[in-house]
Amino acid sequence: MKIKPLGDSALLVSFGEVIDDEVNVRVHAIARAIEESNFEWLVETVPAYSSLLVIYDPLKVSHSEVEVSIGPLLNAEGRAFEGRLIEIPVVYGSSYGPDIEFVANYNGLSVDDVIEIHSKPVYRVYFLGFLPGFAYLGGMDERIATPRLGKPRLKVPAGSVGIAGKQTGIYPLESPGGWRLIGRTPLRLFSPAKEPPTLLQPGDRVKFVPIEESEFREIYLEEWGEGVD
Amino acid sequence: MKALIELLRVPSLLTIQDAGRKGYRKLGVPVSGYMDDYSARIANYLVGNPGNTPLLEFLIAGPSVRFNASAVFAVVGDVEVRLNGVPIEPWTSHWAKRGDILEVGTLKSGLYGYIAFAGGIKCERLLESCSTYPRANLGRPLRTGDRLSLGHALLTGREGRYLPPELRPDYSGNKREIRVVLGPNLEHFTEKGIETFLSETYTVTPESDRMGYRLEGPAIEHSKAGADIVTEPLLPGAVQVPANGKPIVMMRDAQTTGGYAKIATVVSADLHLLAQSRPGMKVRFRAVGVEEAQEILGRLEKRMEAIRAFLEGKMRAYKVKVGGKEFTAFAGKVK
Numbered sequence: 001m002k003i004k005p006l007g008d009s010a011l012l013v014s015f016g017e018v019i020d021d022e023v024n025v026r027v028h029a030i031a032r033a034i035e036e037s038n039f040e041w042l043v044e045t046v047p048a049y050s051s052l053l054v055i056y057d058p059l060k061v062s063h064s065e066v067e068v069s070i071g072p073l074l075n076a077e078g079r080a081f082e083g084r085l086i087e088i089p090v091v092y093g094s095s096y097g098p099d100i101e102f103v104a105n106y107n108g109l110s111v112d113d114v115i116e117i118h119s120k121p122v123y124r125v126y127f128l129g130f131l132p133g134f135a136y137l138g139g140m141d142e143r144i145a146t147p148r149l150g151k152p153r154l155k156v157p158a159g160s161v162g163i164a165g166k167q168t169g170i171y172p173l174e175s176p177g178g179w180r181l182i183g184r185t186p187l188r189l190f191s192p193a194k195e196p197p198t199l200l201q202p203g204d205r206v207k208f209v210p211i212e213e214s215e216f217r218e219i220y221l222e223e224w225g226e227g228v229d
Numbered sequence: 230m231k232a233l234i235e236l237l238r239v240p241s242l243l244t245i246q247d248a249g250r251k252g253y254r255k256l257g258v259p260v261s262g263y264m265d266d267y268s269a270r271i272a273n274y275l276v277g278n279p280g281n282t283p284l285l286e287f288l289i290a291g292p293s294v295r296f297n298a299s300a301v302f303a304v305v306g307d308v309e310v311r312l313n314g315v316p317i318e319p320w321t322s323h324w325a326k327r328g329d330i331l332e333v334g335t336l337k338s339g340l341y342g343y344i345a346f347a348g349g350i351k352c353e354r355l356l357e358s359c360s361t362y363p364r365a366n367l368g369r370p371l372r373t374g375d376r377l378s379l380g381h382a383l384l385t386g387r388e389g390r391y392l393p394p395e396l397r398p399d400y401s402g403n404k405r406e407i408r409v410v411l412g413p414n415l416e417h418f419t420e421k422g423i424e425t426f427l428s429e430t431y432t433v434t435p436e437s438d439r440m441g442y443r444l445e446g447p448a449i450e451h452s453k454a455g456a457d458i459v460t461e462p463l464l465p466g467a468v469q470v471p472a473n474g475k476p477i478v479m480m481r482d483a484q485t486t487g488g489y490a491k492i493a494t495v496v497s498a499d500l501h502l503l504a505q506s507r508p509g510m511k512v513r514f515r516a517v518g519v520e521e522a523q524e525i526l527g528r529l530e531k532r533m534e535a536i537r538a539f540l541e542g543k544m545r546a547y548k549v550k551v552g553g554k555e556f557t558a559f560a561g562k563v564k
Contacts, residue, residue, distance in 0.1 A: 004413035007466050007494030008522035012413045017459040031255075046254045046462035048486050053462035055254075058497065058526055063519040128257040129460065129486030132365040136460065172257075173365055192355040192367055198256045 001074065003067055009043075009058045011066055013074065014051040021138065023050045024126050026076070028203045033076040039069060047127045047202050049136070083125065083203035088170070089211040089219060090119070090161050090183040096216070097183035103146045103163060114182065117141045118161075118168065119208040125200050133172030133190030133198040137206060140168045152178035157229075159185045161208070172198070183208075186220035186228070232300050232348070232379040236371055237330065238293035243371040244361035245352050248281035253356050254485045260465065261360035261367070261481050264341045264439060264504040267398055267533070268305045272345035274537045275303035275322045277387040282349035282380075283359040285371075287342050291333025292371075294344070296325040300379055301387040306342030307400065309334035320397055322347075324388040339400035339505040348382030362482060390540045395548065395557050398501070404430075404511040407503050408525070409468065409493035411516050414458055417490035418470070422450035426468075426492055427514055431476060435508040439482040441469075442503065444512065448474025449492060460488045466495035468514075478503060496522040498529045535559040 162179025172189035249262025263269035270280035361368035431446035
């Protein structure tokens with residue numbers, strides 16, 4: 001474990017450059033322990049795969065004081081944090097997942113195989129980043145790993161489920177993007193007026209559930225208050 | 230009567246900003262907020278608001294605004310300002326009457342200017358902030374015809390506050406020194422790469438916005454560990470160096486995590502200097518320790534408190550000449 005300054009207002013706790021369930025569980029446990037300590041200088045913590053950023057108010061505390069204060073909390077082992085299990089309904093293929101055939105062909109599988117392999121595991125939300133509500137998920141089966149698009153799409157609809165290399169993820173907002181799209185969820189992953197504003201929280205577990213297009217339309221209307229385009 | 234302003238002309242990016250969105254970064258929501266915290270806070274102090282009150286931020290070209298009720302406002306930036314066609318001073322709070330028209334010109338130096346109103350701009354707080362972050366539908370850039378409500382404020386005594394030129398930040402010139410704290414991913418760079426970063430001159434490119442400033446200059450050499458890292462959290466001010474070796478400094482709308490090695494982070498006290506650097510600005514980086522960076526920030530904060538006390542009439546400012554150089558000294562007590 002290493003502690004390094006990230007500028008004059010944050011400290012980065014790093015457990016090496018690894019993507020590993022156990023390490024990530026530890027990152028979340030330490031984040032909780034720090035947040036629960038209610039340090040008056042704490043601004044917020046930001047977890048990632050194997051690192052944790054502790055953002056502090058440099059007008060209230062010095063870098064070395066923060067390091068001393070959080071020292072005893074860095075061994076917050078065994079305080080495993082079992083997140084909630086969130087089911088995410090997904091329509092696979094057709095116009096909702098235009099790249100699913102590519103993913104199947106690339107890996108020598110049928111489209112049904114891809115759906116089965118993708119919807120089977122329970123994924124872990126390692127952390128959120130890139131866009132509000134975007135979850136970095138761990139646990140995808142490498143049999144469906146597929147490289148990104150050579151040229152990113154200018155517009156990917158909110159809720160699109162994609163694959164990039166060995167990762168899978170859901171676009172929370174309409175945005176440009178280069179992931180191979182295999183399906184779409186009608187759920188809203190980011191709702192600024194709600195508290196919390198994101199469907200997924202760091203440490204949660206996720207299961208994708210295949211649904212039919214008619215169900216998609218129903219849930220979409222409920223979630224977004226309008227029909228899908 | 231409820232005070233309203235109407236935007237008659239919006240020639241470039243115009244957004245509502247405050248001190249930013251805190252506590253939501255773990256959900257992937259950027260901090261956002263005013264690009265130049267120094268100027269924005271002074272703008273608010275000029276009209277008697279707390280420093281983090283929502284105000285207007287414009288990119289280079291200012292808007293034209295009509296008042297439908299009395300209001301006190303201040304424009305901050307190196308810019309010409311007119312009220313009903315008559316030139317008025319920036320860095321000064323003025324009284325506007327119903328029907329008055331404020332025209333803000335184009336910045337002669339710097340990139341971002343600010344317009345503050347006594348009572349602040351009323352806006353829908355999303356995730357505890359009024360800062361605009363259009364990518365996630367947290368507000369949107371303002372357009373011609375938009376009407377904005379102002380918060381209620383006692384206007385008496387708030388006009389006529391003035392910050393003399395020697396107390397204003399100077400964003401003119403064509404080169405800057407920006408101080409940084411090195412790291413945290415130094416093992417991804419060679420010694421030569423770090424030396425290049427600290428000794429060469431970099432130029433701000435037009436591919437720069439509220440998310441990040443891309444710099445052009447000699448490529449920074451990565452070590453065998455390469456340019457990519459396992460995605461880590463980052464902050465505004467972090468200097469990421471992708472495989473092409475050209476640094477990108479993350480700014481207020483930057484994503485909360487990133488996958489490129491970070492060679493350094495701009496010190497908090499200097500981030501506004503970089504934010505106000507136009508494309509073409511030459512930048513040199515100088516490394517300081519964390520403790521020194523925190524002392525620099527502490528001194529800047531003391532100066533801000535003194536400026537606020539001066540604007541509120543609780544302190545006086547004097548020009549002092551020492552060895553042919555002019556300084557400003559404050560006298561009186563803060564609070």
